[in-house]
Amino acid sequence: MEREIVGLIGLALMLGLLILRVHIGIALISVSFGGIYYLIGPRPAFGMLSTLPYDFTASWTLSSVPMFLLMGYVCYYAGLTRGLFQVARSWLAWLPGGLAVATIWGSAGFAAVTGSSIACAAAMGRIAIPEMKRAGYDMKLATGSVAAAGTLGALIPPSILLILFGVFAEAPIAKLFIGGIGAGLTTAVLYMAVVVGLATLRPDLAPRLAEIPPMEERLRDLRETWQIIALLIVVIGGMFGGFFTATEAGAVGGLASILIAFAKRSLNWRGLWESLKETLLTTSSLFLIAIGATLLTRFLTLSGTGHLIADAIIAMQANTLVLLVGISAIYLVLGMFLDPLGAMLLTVPVLLPILDNAGIDLIWFGVFLVKFLEIGMITPPIGMNVFVIKGVVGSEASLATIFRGILLFLAADAIAVALFIAFPQIILFLPGLMN
Numbered sequence: 001m002e003r004e005i006v007g008l009i010g011l012a013l014m015l016g017l018l019i020l021r022v023h024i025g026i027a028l029i030s031v032s033f034g035g036i037y038y039l040i041g042p043r044p045a046f047g048m049l050s051t052l053p054y055d056f057t058a059s060w061t062l063s064s065v066p067m068f069l070l071m072g073y074v075c076y077y078a079g080l081t082r083g084l085f086q087v088a089r090s091w092l093a094w095l096p097g098g099l100a101v102a103t104i105w106g107s108a109g110f111a112a113v114t115g116s117s118i119a120c121a122a123a124m125g126r127i128a129i130p131e132m133k134r135a136g137y138d139m140k141l142a143t144g145s146v147a148a149a150g151t152l153g154a155l156i157p158p159s160i161l162l163i164l165f166g167v168f169a170e171a172p173i174a175k176l177f178i179g180g181i182g183a184g185l186t187t188a189v190l191y192m193a194v195v196v197g198l199a200t201l202r203p204d205l206a207p208r209l210a211e212i213p214p215m216e217e218r219l220r221d222l223r224e225t226w227q228i229i230a231l232l233i234v235v236i237g238g239m240f241g242g243f244f245t246a247t248e249a250g251a252v253g254g255l256a257s258i259l260i261a262f263a264k265r266s267l268n269w270r271g272l273w274e275s276l277k278e279t280l281l282t283t284s285s286l287f288l289i290a291i292g293a294t295l296l297t298r299f300l301t302l303s304g305t306g307h308l309i310a311d312a313i314i315a316m317q318a319n320t321l322v323l324l325v326g327i328s329a330i331y332l333v334l335g336m337f338l339d340p341l342g343a344m345l346l347t348v349p350v351l352l353p354i355l356d357n358a359g360i361d362l363i364w365f366g367v368f369l370v371k372f373l374e375i376g377m378i379t380p381p382i383g384m385n386v387f388v389i390k391g392v393v394g395s396e397a398s399l400a401t402i403f404r405g406i407l408l409f410l411a412a413d414a415i416a417v418a419l420f421i422a423f424p425q426i427i428l429f430l431p432g433l434m435n
Contacts, residue, residue, distance in 0.1 A: 003302070004303060006038060007304065010031050014296075017030075024289055024339065024341075025288035027292070029292040032299040036295070036298060039302050040302060053291045056287075056290065056291055056294050059167060060247060061163070062287075064158075064173070064247040064251075067250030068163075068250045069160070069279045071113060071235075071256075073276075073278045076114070076275075077275050078261035079266050080227060080228045081109075082127065083221065083224050083225040084106045084110055085106035085128055088102035089131070090213045090217060096199035097195040097198065099128065099132045099135055099137065100142065100206060101196065104148075104192055105188060106149075107149035109232075111152040111184065115154065115159045117377050118377075118384055118385065121153070125146045125147075125150075128146055129143065129389075138204075138206070140205075141205050144402060144404070144409060147389045150377070150389075151375070152374075156181060156185075159177065159370060162366060164341065168297075168348050169366065177236070177246060178239065179367045179430065182367075182428075182430055183371055187412070187413070194408045231260060234253075234256060235253040236249075289342060289345060290345065292345075293346070293348075296346070320359075327351065331347075332372065334347070335372065335373060335379055344369065348369075363428060364424050368421075378410065379410070383406070389402055390402060
């Protein structure tokens with residue numbers, strides 16, 4: 001049997017396992033190991049299986065993953081992020097749809113310490129949705145705004161998806177992080193425009209607050225969150241200024257969050273233990289998938305399937321815009337059925353030679369890719385953020401209600417993607433300053 005056909009059969013088997021809801025890490029490892037075993041024999045296959053996990057996870061760059069996760073979990077268990085929504089509410093309540101706007105910007109702040117879309121949606125949903133319900137907001141707008149705002153979690157640094165893309169694509173992670181700021185802020189502004197426009201046209205959907213908090217209260221709320229703001233300035237500003245790498249930033253952020261939490265006496269030893277446990281569990285799950293993706297890369301290289309697919313696309317002589325539209329369509333479909341990490345690691349090994357041939361900047365593409373992966377978090381039938389919000393609201397809103405609520409935000413996402421393609425400097429301007 002031709003090697004390329006073996007590779008294609010392996011990909012088909014893997015997709016079949018994913019459809020059967022087999023854990024993506026197990027599917028990647030089992031199919032890749034089986035393919036390598038068939039192509040070059042048992043000893044090389046078992047040799048790769050025994051050495052590759054260590055070779056991959058011993059990467060210095062990847063040590064930033066548990067550090068950023070630890071920072072996020074410590075901030076969550078210490079309650080350091082609870083004031084972010086209140087600050088946004090105090091300062092933005094005067095706008096039409098002020099509570100939903102506050103949710104979007106509160107989520108942007110929460111994203112800067114979590115790096116997780118699901119965590120961002122869950123945390124903000126518990127805080128913001130009851131507030132909007134008490135204020136008389138339409139449940140479609142309330143739930144849709146939180147589900148959409150949660151997608152900022154993986155765009156605004158630190159982002160676990162951007163770290164793993166940087167490792168696989170050998171792109172500088174600090175620049176990917178800083179590029180994500182432009183994309184995240186642009187998305188937040190477009191989401192805010194949706195809320196303000198809708199609340200202006202239909203005031204009954206988002207009644208204005210009876211009282212706008214006075215300046216004294218606004219400043220008090222701001223003072224109560226200065227620690228988390230200082231943490232973000234140190235971590236992100238340190239990377240942007242070149243004072244430390246993304247890996248070092250993770251260590252600084254993890255340690256600083258623990259010190260701040262204990263100084264405020266908002267974290268006890270049990271909370272620290274829970275933070276460490278959650279960090280270990282999440283890191284293990286992420287690394288299992290990443291090891292499987294690395295094995296898949298070896299399998300596709302040995303079989304020649306990766307180059308076969310890349311050469312077929314290159315032979316079409318499509319221009320860059322057509323290529324990006326095709327890649328976008330692939331990720332829209334994958335995002336409907338796969339989790340973001342799985343969709344990324346399945347496709348990046350195949351796409352990298354195509355991107356190199358087309359001369360597409362990897363910093364720009366990494367952020368562009370993560371944006372599409374996050375769109376998948378709110379698209380039916382398996383929009384994970386939507387299911388998270390459903391878990392938060394229970395019987396107060398149906399899945400259909402929440403999915404209807406995110407439609408206008410999906411339109412805003414489409415505009416954001418078009419802007420990123422038409423004006424790549426939205427993503428590349430800040431990383432360019434780092435040079």
